[in-house]
Amino acid sequence: MGIFIGDDTRLVVQGITGREGRFHAGRMREYGTNVVAGVTPGRGGADVDGIPVFDTVAEAVRETGANASCVFVPASAAADAAAEALAAGIEIVVCITEGIPTLDVMNMLDAAKARGWKGRVIGPNCPGLVTCGKALVGIMPGRIFTPGPVGLVSRSGTLTYEVVNLLSARGIGQSTCVGVGGDPIIGTNFVDCLAEFEDDPDTRAVVLIGEIGGQDEEDAAAFIRENMTKPVIAFVSGRTAPPGKRMGHAGAIVSGNMGTAESKMKAFREAGVPVADSIGEIMRLVMDALK
Amino acid sequence: MKLHEYQAKEIMRRYGVRTPRGEVACTADEAGEIAARLGCAVAVKAQVHVGGRGKAGGIAVATTPDEARCQASRILGMNIKGLTVTRVLVEEAVKAAREYYAGITIDRARRSIVVMASSEGGVDIEEVAARAPEKIARAWVSPREGFEPWQARSLALAAGFDRKAVGAAGTYIASLFRLFVREDASLAEINPLMLSEGGHVIAADAKITIDDNAIVRHPEYQALAEEDSEDPLEREAHRRGLTYVKLDGDIGVIGNGAGLVMATLDAISAEGGRAANFLDIGGGARADVVRNALELILMDGRVKAILINVFGGITRCDEVASGLLAAAESVGVRVPMVVRLAGTREEEGRALLRETSVVAAEGMADAARQAVALAAGGVH
Numbered sequence: 001m002g003i004f005i006g007d008d009t010r011l012v013v014q015g016i017t018g019r020e021g022r023f024h025a026g027r028m029r030e031y032g033t034n035v036v037a038g039v040t041p042g043r044g045g046a047d048v049d050g051i052p053v054f055d056t057v058a059e060a061v062r063e064t065g066a067n068a069s070c071v072f073v074p075a076s077a078a079a080d081a082a083a084e085a086l087a088a089g090i091e092i093v094v095c096i097t098e099g100i101p102t103l104d105v106m107n108m109l110d111a112a113k114a115r116g117w118k119g120r121v122i123g124p125n126c127p128g129l130v131t132c133g134k135a136l137v138g139i140m141p142g143r144i145f146t147p148g149p150v151g152l153v154s155r156s157g158t159l160t161y162e163v164v165n166l167l168s169a170r171g172i173g174q175s176t177c178v179g180v181g182g183d184p185i186i187g188t189n190f191v192d193c194l195a196e197f198e199d200d201p202d203t204r205a206v207v208l209i210g211e212i213g214g215q216d217e218e219d220a221a222a223f224i225r226e227n228m229t230k231p232v233i234a235f236v237s238g239r240t241a242p243p244g245k246r247m248g249h250a251g252a253i254v255s256g257n258m259g260t261a262e263s264k265m266k267a268f269r270e271a272g273v274p275v276a277d278s279i280g281e282i283m284r285l286v287m288d289a290l291k
Numbered sequence: 292m293k294l295h296e297y298q299a300k301e302i303m304r305r306y307g308v309r310t311p312r313g314e315v316a317c318t319a320d321e322a323g324e325i326a327a328r329l330g331c332a333v334a335v336k337a338q339v340h341v342g343g344r345g346k347a348g349g350i351a352v353a354t355t356p357d358e359a360r361c362q363a364s365r366i367l368g369m370n371i372k373g374l375t376v377t378r379v380l381v382e383e384a385v386k387a388a389r390e391y392y393a394g395i396t397i398d399r400a401r402r403s404i405v406v407m408a409s410s411e412g413g414v415d416i417e418e419v420a421a422r423a424p425e426k427i428a429r430a431w432v433s434p435r436e437g438f439e440p441w442q443a444r445s446l447a448l449a450a451g452f453d454r455k456a457v458g459a460a461g462t463y464i465a466s467l468f469r470l471f472v473r474e475d476a477s478l479a480e481i482n483p484l485m486l487s488e489g490g491h492v493i494a495a496d497a498k499i500t501i502d503d504n505a506i507v508r509h510p511e512y513q514a515l516a517e518e519d520s521e522d523p524l525e526r527e528a529h530r531r532g533l534t535y536v537k538l539d540g541d542i543g544v545i546g547n548g549a550g551l552v553m554a555t556l557d558a559i560s561a562e563g564g565r566a567a568n569f570l571d572i573g574g575g576a577r578a579d580v581v582r583n584a585l586e587l588i589l590m591d592g593r594v595k596a597i598l599i600n601v602f603g604g605i606t607r608c609d610e611v612a613s614g615l616l617a618a619a620e621s622v623g624v625r626v627p628m629v630v631r632l633a634g635t636r637e638e639e640g641r642a643l644l645r646e647t648s649v650v651a652a653e654g655m656a657d658a659a660r661q662a663v664a665l666a667a668g669g670v671h
Contacts, residue, residue: 027605075504101475101505102397103434109402110433141604143635156550158602162655165602165634182549184399184477211550214399237553240560241569245536248549248571250504251399256417278561279554279655 002131002176003151003196003203004092004122005068009135012037012057012066012090014073014081016048020096021072024139025051028070031142033135036064057088068092070128070137078124079104086117094137095123095187102250105185121187125250127157127179138179148173150286151200153193154209155182155216155249159237159279163207166283172290175203182249184213190220198228205231205289207282208273210264212238213252217264225271231289234268235276236261292501292516295338297380299497302474306466308481309459310494313382322363325381327356335362338378339371342415347371352384385493390483391452392416392427393464395471403431406438406468408460410451412483426451438468459492460484475505524568524591531583533570540565542666543588543626545581546600547572555600558655564663567594577606578614585622596666597628598658608632608640616647627665631658 011028015021016038026049029035037060038048044055054060057069069090073081078097085093086108105124112119122129128138133147144161146168154160157179164177178193180186190208197203210217217236224232239261241247243254254260265275274289276282294302297315304310312329315338316322326333337349344350349371353359359381369376390412398405409427411419419426428450432438444461452460463484471479478500485495506512516529528535534549542559544566546552556566570588572580581599588594603611615630631652632640644651650665652658 076507099504101508102477102502103472103475103505106397106402106404107434110435114435139605141635144604154550156548156553158546158548158604159550159554161602161604162551162554162633184397185402209550211553216400219400237550237557239557240566241553241556242536242538245569246503247536247553247569248534252549252553256415258417278558 001200001202002134003193003200004120004129004131004176004178005135005137006131007134009068009137010034010036010064010066011137012039012060012064012069013051014039014057014069014071014085016040016051016053016072017043017046018072022048024070024072025049027142028136031136032133033137036066057085057090061088061090066090068137069094071095071097073097075099079108082121083108083111086112086119086121087115090119092137093119093121093187094126094128095121096126096128096138098125100124100183102183102185105183109185109187122178123181123186125183126181126186127160129176129178131176132174140177140179144168145177146173149175149202149204149290151175151197151203151206152177152209153190153197153206154179155211155251156209156237159209162279163209163282166279167286170283172286175200182251184251190216191223194220194223194228194232198230203230205233205286207286208232208234210234210236211249211252212241212247212254212261213249213259215259218267221267221271221273224273232273233276233282233285233289234273235279235282236264292503292506292512293340294499294501294515295340295378296336296497297338297378298515299499300494302470302499303467303494303497306470308463308466308494309492310497311382311385313380315378315380316363317367317378319360319364319367322379322381323356323360326353326359329381329383332384333359333381334384335359335366336380336382337366337369337371337376338380339374339376341372341374344371349376385485385495386488387483387485387495388488389453389456389486391450391456391460391486392419392482393460393467393484394478394480394482395467395476396478398431401431404434404471406430406432406443406446406464408446408450408452408464416482432468434472438465440465443468453486455490456486456492463492463494474499475502475509476500477502524587527590528587531587533572533584533587535587536569538566538568540567541593541595542662543567543591543594543597544600545570545572545584545588545597547602551600551602555598555655555659558659559598559663562656562659562663564659564666567591578618581615582618582622585618585624589622589624594626596626596662597624598662599628599630600655600658601632603632603634603637603640607636608634609636609643612640612643616643616649619649629658629662629665631655
């Protein structure tokens, strides 16, 4: 099964006529994702490598039954594109775009709540997600993934690939891998993903890759302690990052004594979650958990 | 992007917040002239982006223009926590009857703006939060809703502001909220928000941080961002469009992806070394981007070894390896370079590096170990 996306995913790519949108639409289709439509305002009626393009998401939904979207729209218009998808009834909106002003994301999520739009936003500033062997939405390199029992949720793209690559090399497959994004405000956080993994019959253990900034890891630790029966293994990057400096991701910043790696690792340990000291150690802990 | 106090106060004044009269000076003579124009006792305040400038001697009160000149000449050029003071704010000294706190920031967990007020101003709000959390009143507000003076007055009352301060404080906090939303701030703080002996409510100190992602739609901050990078290497990185943070070690680090680079810094530290920087070249690791990054790292005289950590995902490792080698050759790398490749076709990528002067590492820990040894002058 996996979480959020799978066999029944019908994807619309927003910004499909742009360089990134077109390139990744092709990659996703190659992986096996059912890419049913593209949207670029003003380009309706066109086709991109055989994928029909519409002017609006609503039209794409009506014509193709799209139920998931992937946003490759530039930062100045990306929050608006996500809102359009939610308004059209899209269930999973994956926003890849980096650099969206924080208040735009907040406004979009708040409008969705106020208007009762039901869809879930993943990201922004995220690599997307893959339910192994079924569907890939986003920019992750499909060939490193193998189907199996480990769920993975992470704030970092390349660190996810790193871990997945090692898992696959050891013959440990993955159910769904989700990159939730590196921004301060994101639509789907660790707790949302953990709750889904707990209910997913295909997932037997979860790897959580956190980093400095915010308190998502602390919230996840509390959630695991109270609600999870499946084993979770945690890793936190940024232990040596200086306070007050934004480490690449807009959300990866220690402010004062908030958001330190120590606080996050301590929260996990206190919740009984094993914390890996290095990427290599994640493998050992996963193998222990699957025994 | 952090603004200086004098810049933050200028913006707050535009939104109707009362601040002490004052001007910024770059020389002692200018400071003296400003003090003379103000015609009253003044505070001379170092304009640097660090906390604790008062304790470090970066703030002084002067009763005459001459004294202001002397204090400014002492403070200008001073080094506060590694930063050189190049500007001082000279403003009328205000005597406080009470000191409050007012601040607005982003609550990430609630995906909301949070407005905070406290009757314990003049100290670090985190300290108050740790010691006496009940002394901070909070309101969570959507940018779509707005925050009106009547709501701000309730907040100020809940925080224990004196009744005579509540009217003006409420107006200013509501103004601060408008500022926060319109200017795309991620922090707007008045600490202390002073009730003066004369009965006025005044923003005695001010902090504003602008959301870096929003600077593109605020041209005036774009200009400030360019002139403001304090470190020449960070300024150069900004010019080259690279995501770079200067650190205090001697191992230059380049990687793709923020999380991977952070993990690399951690691995170096676990091996007993220190990274000279954080540098994320993003996905793909194209040869021109790598060359650009290598050139920047080599401008840093402290760097004794370079560690490149790349995950080849959509781009295969063998392509990444040839790109790296081409870039290294065209730049002329003068220090040992350790390269660690992972991902698709990593064996092939590593094989390409083996024939060269580049040290091909097996894993992240191995790469860190070798880079640390090389930086220390050891043999790999």
